[in-house]
Amino acid sequence: MSTIYSEFLNSANNKLKRLCILVDPDKFANEKAGFFLKSLPVETSFIFVGGSTVAACKTEATVKALKEHTHLPILLFPGDYTQITEEADGILFLSLLSGRNPEYLIGQQIKSVSCLRSSNLEIIPTGYILIDGGKESAVKRVSKTLPLPQEKVQLIVDTALAGQYLGKQLIYLEAGSGANFPVSEEIIAAVRNAIDIPLIAGGGIRNTLQLQKSYEAGADLVVIGTAFEDGEFSAEASNLSLESSEI
Ligand SMILES: CC(C)=CCC/C(C)=C/CC/C(C)=C/CC/C(C)=C/COP(=O)(O)OP(=O)(O)O
Ligand SMILES: O=P(O)(O)OC[C@@H](O)CO
Numbered sequence: 001m002s003t004i005y006s007e008f009l010n011s012a013n014n015k016l017k018r019l020c021i022l023v024d025p026d027k028f029a030n031e032k033a034g035f036f037l038k039s040l041p042v043e044t045s046f047i048f049v050g051g052s053t054v055a056a057c058k059t060e061a062t063v064k065a066l067k068e069h070t071h072l073p074i075l076l077f078p079g080d081y082t083q084i085t086e087e088a089d090g091i092l093f094l095s096l097l098s099g100r101n102p103e104y105l106i107g108q109q110i111k112s113v114s115c116l117r118s119s120n121l122e123i124i125p126t127g128y129i130l131i132d133g134g135k136e137s138a139v140k141r142v143s144k145t146l147p148l149p150q151e152k153v154q155l156i157v158d159t160a161l162a163g164q165y166l167g168k169q170l171i172y173l174e175a176g177s178g179a180n181f182p183v184s185e186e187i188i189a190a191v192r193n194a195i196d197i198p199l200i201a202g203g204g205i206r207n208t209l210q211l212q213k214s215y216e217a218g219a220d221l222v223v224i225g226t227a228f229e230d231g232e233f234s235a236e237a238s239n240l241s242l243e244s245s246e247i
């Protein structure tokens with residue numbers, strides 16, 4: 001059986017760059033799911049669903065609405081354990097390694113177990129690293145942790161590698177949704193060079209150039225949310241050429 005994680009590994013090993021679109025259930029009109037999905041670039045490989053704060057039950061309804069219109073894998077990207085729904089295909093089992101708040105290092109994870117132990121969701125252990133994107137992020141506010149400064153490249157690399165040593169299967173470099181600037185190419189390249197597991201970058205990517213630069217620096221998967229919410233990217237979407245293939 002082909003798992004989502006095996007697709008991540010395949011992308012990383014074969015340098016197939018993957019685009020993930022983030023849907024925030026709080027901002028998403030479920031009745032427009034079909035229209036939204038049609039507006040996405042054909043290169044879209046995964047749909048992530050989540051937010052720092054999402055009202056109860058909204059995630060499940062959004063995943064169901066998306067599932068009616070797409071066969072793309074849907075991965076939960078949860079800000080907290082209440083966002084877990086069996087309707088999705090998998091979950092990024094995040095631990096916020098850049099912070100020192102035990103609730104986001106291990107607390108939320110323990111709270112999720114009563115739901116996850118009987119679920120069929122594919123669980124992907126993910127080291128989540130918040131990096132300063134020039135604007136206060138919802139992740140910072142909700143987790144009450146500080147982002148790592150972009151100039152602290154060695155600290156970011158060491159954090160990512162510590163995540164790998166802890167057994168994380170994926171590292172996610174996050175500049176924060178709606179960031180003023182994305183995670184720098186220097187950081188992506190340095191982390192890519194240090195770790196052996198797939199690498200995701202996201203936050204503040206609003207055009208094809210920034211997307212390509214993130215891929216070229218070494219991100220295996222790039223996440224875009226806000227640009228599709230705003231419709232800014234959609235006009236360019238049909239011109240995207242990412243050399244990625246369908247899974
Ligand atoms: C493993 C389980 C059950 C939960 C993970 C809990 C952890 C560690 C969360 C990390 C901190 C956090 C709040 C992450 C949220 C990530 C996310 C979905 C961001 C999407 O963007 P938003 O932060 O919602 O941005 P907007 O303000 O634009 O909506
Ligand atoms: O909304 P944007 O800025 O694209 O960020 C997406 C994602 O990385 C946030 O977790």
Ligand SMILES: [Mg+2]
Pocket residue numbers: 024026050051052053138177
């Ligand atoms: Mg959100």
